[in-house]
Amino acid sequence: MGWSSQQSVRLHLEMEILSRYFPTFFLKDSIIPGHAVIEGSLRSNAGSEYVVRLHVPADLPNSVPIVEVVSPALRDRFGHSLIDLGTSYPMHLLKPENGVVRICHYSASHWSPNITFSKVLLKIRAWIEAYEGHLDSGYAIDHYLPHMEA
Amino acid sequence: MTPLVYVLEEQVRDLLSQTGDIRLVDGVAYGFDDWTVFHAYTGKPVSTPSGHICPCVAIRSDAAGFVDEESLMVQVRRRLDPDGLPIVVLIAGTGVGGSPSCRALILTDEGVAGADTRYVPRRSELFSRNTGLLETSALAEKKVVIVGLGSGGSPVALELARAGVGKFTLIDFDRLELGNISRHVCGVNDLGRYKTLAVRDQVLQKNPFAEVSTMEANVNQSLNQVEDVVAASDLLIVASDNDQSRFNLNQMSLNNNKVALYGRAITRAAGGDVLRVRPWKGPCYNCVFSSGLIDGREEELSQKRQALAVLPAYVEEDKINAMIQVGLSSDIAPIANMLTKMALVELSRGIETGMSTVDEDLVSDFYVWANRREEAYANWPRMGFKWTHPSILRWYAARVDRDPDCLVCGGHLEAEPAT
Ligand SMILES: [Zn+2]
Numbered sequence: 173m174g175w176s177s178q179q180s181v182r183l184h185l186e187m188e189i190l191s192r193y194f195p196t197f198f199l200k201d202s203i204i205p206g207h208a209v210i211e212g213s214l215r216s217n218a219g220s221e222y223v224v225r226l227h228v229p230a231d232l233p234n235s236v237p238i239v240e241v242v243s244p245a246l247r248d249r250f251g252h253s254l255i256d257l258g259t260s261y262p263m264h265l266l267k268p269e270n271g272v273v274r275i276c277h278y279s280a281s282h283w284s285p286n287i288t289f290s291k292v293l294l295k296i297r298a299w300i301e302a303y304e305g306h307l308d309s310g311y312a313i314d315h316y317l318p319h320m321e322a
Numbered sequence: 323m324t325p326l327v328y329v330l331e332e333q334v335r336d337l338l339s340q341t342g343d344i345r346l347v348d349g350v351a352y353g354f355d356d357w358t359v360f361h362a363y364t365g366k367p368v369s370t371p372s373g374h375i376c377p378c379v380a381i382r383s384d385a386a387g388f389v390d391e392e393s394l395m396v397q398v399r400r401r402l403d404p405d406g407l408p409i410v411v412l413i414a415g416t417g418v419g420g421s422p423s424c425r426a427l428i429l430t431d432e433g434v435a436g437a438d439t440r441y442v443p444r445r446s447e448l449f450s451r452n453t454g455l456l457e458t459s460a461l462a463e464k465k466v467v468i469v470g471l472g473s474g475g476s477p478v479a480l481e482l483a484r485a486g487v488g489k490f491t492l493i494d495f496d497r498l499e500l501g502n503i504s505r506h507v508c509g510v511n512d513l514g515r516y517k518t519l520a521v522r523d524q525v526l527q528k529n530p531f532a533e534v535s536t537m538e539a540n541v542n543q544s545l546n547q548v549e550d551v552v553a554a555s556d557l558l559i560v561a562s563d564n565d566q567s568r569f570n571l572n573q574m575s576l577n578n579n580k581v582a583l584y585g586r587a588i589t590r591a592a593g594g595d596v597l598r599v600r601p602w603k604g605p606c607y608n609c610v611f612s613s614g615l616i617d618g619r620e621e622e623l624s625q626k627r628q629a630l631a632v633l634p635a636y637v638e639e640d641k642i643n644a645m646i647q648v649g650l651s652s653d654i655a656p657i658a659n660m661l662t663k664m665a666l667v668e669l670s671r672g673i674e675t676g677m678s679t680v681d682e683d684l685v686s687d688f689y690v691w692a693n694r695r696e697e698a699y700a701n702w703p704r705m706g707f708k709w710t711h712p713s714i715l716r717w718y719a720a721r722v723d724r725d726p727d728c729l730v731c732g733g734h735l736e737a738e739p740a741t
Contacts, residue, residue, distance in 0.1 A: 185729075233729065234570045235542065235566045280565070286729045
């Protein structure tokens with residue numbers, strides 16, 4: 173089974189919005205739902221590049237997409253790999269898989285099909301600024317980014 | 323008292339339709355109340371039986387209607403070692419006018435005693451009291467899908483069975499645990515069982531002729547299978563406890579033009595709401611969710627699994643345990659009841675029934691209920707004697723419109739699917 177017709181329409185819409193706001197992002201589609209990824213780079217205010225991968229959920233748009241920072245390999249101010257932190261509340265991280273950092277952006281209880289990937293990437297963009305703030309100051313990421321009320 | 327033996331008319335008919343040599347058939351019986359009442363089966367019971375098990379044998383009388391009781395009893399004693407239990411002996415025959423008849427004897431150490439027999443009637447008699455209010459014959463052909471067989475969904479399944487709805491698909495992957503029992507239609511006898519299978523047995527207790535299929539599956543992981551079931555149904559009832567499954571079911575209801583009803587309790591069951599989605603005609607689940615009228619955060623979290631599913635992965639265990647909020651069964655009951663009424667209205671559409679004036683009243687697609695002046699209803703005035711103010715323990719219709727910007731049913735879609 174490939175994407176349903178509604179999902180194809182939605183995927184098209186997502187890519188159209190991304191082409192406006194995040195033009196480096198492109199779709200690596202798969203006929204298997206849930207195996208498509210959207211990849212591109214985000215540049216921080218300080219000019220650093222981050223390669224970000226968003227996994228298109230099999231039940232698009234009904235669940236939270238997994239978002240990973242593929243490169244560079246992220247370390248905290250003290251030199252520890254962010255992967256080794258595992259699930260981290262202060263750093264807004266989910267359990268990493270396949271050796272890649274996963275960002276906690278929207279929680280399941282805050283998700284709705286009206287949230288587009290563009291909005292998700294905006295949150296990742298904010299996470300990146302907070303991450304760089306952490307590298308400067310040593311404050312945890314949630315010093316810069318408020319958590320969503322559970 | 324004379325012992326009373328209940329038998330399924332269908333099983334007696336089956337026995338009588340057998341040809342060939344007359345021989346003893348092994349069945350099973352369940353006794354109650356010091357062996358004064360028995361439920362006897364010549365074959366497999368249709369639903370999970372209760373009572374104390376005891377042996378049962380059945381035989382059909384010969385063409386002349388003759389049975390030599392004395393030799394029969396010798397035969398039975400030779401066949402069975404009752405180990406102190408009574409043996410129910412059924413003798414089926416054809417009565418005047420060709421209708422089946424069945425006699426029952428109870429064989430104990432003390433001897434043989436006659437018993438009164440009663441048939442568990444066929445469909446025509448079971449729901450006779452509802453005739454006129456609901457076209458039970460029409461509802462018997464109606465098929466509902468119920469997702470979520472917890473404290474909300476299980477009473478809806480049972481009420482619909484009582485009303486004569488004949489076909490069910492029950493979907494849930496959860497099992498009954500100790501903590502569920504007080505709010506669930508099933509009891510300790512069903513501990514550890516899949517809720518679907520336990521509720522199926524309860525439905526069959528109300529309507530042995532219902533066709534009940536079950537899916538022990540997570541909707542979010544079995545999208546295609548669930549959508550097939552939705553496509554083949556008349557109505558979708560959603561009493562599941564997570565938003566992701568509701569978003570997925572909403573899409574299925576729209577894809578297949580099936581009316582869906584969504585019911586839920588909010589925090590600590592302080593209240594709840596019921597939403598009807600008429601695909602492409604009214605607001606969809608996402609339209610209402612996005613309007614803020616339904617808020618995922620207010621959802622009642624009654625189980626740890628449910629909390630784990632919606633809370634960020636880094637929330638500590640203590641906090642999760644503190645967030646598990648359990649309302650009373652009586653707080654859930656009004657919401658289940660409203661779901662049932664709305665389901666009966668939808669299923670009765672196009673059929674001449676007593677539900678048509680209710681249909682005229684239920685013009686809104688969204689209804690709100692408050693159990694207590696707490697949480698979202700904390701500022702409501704006390705009920706007192708006023709009819710004109712919002713009050714607990716009453717239903718309120720809310721106007722919700724379809725959102726033209728809804729990314730699920732809104733204008734970005736080129737065309738609505740044809741039915
Ligand atoms: Zn909508």
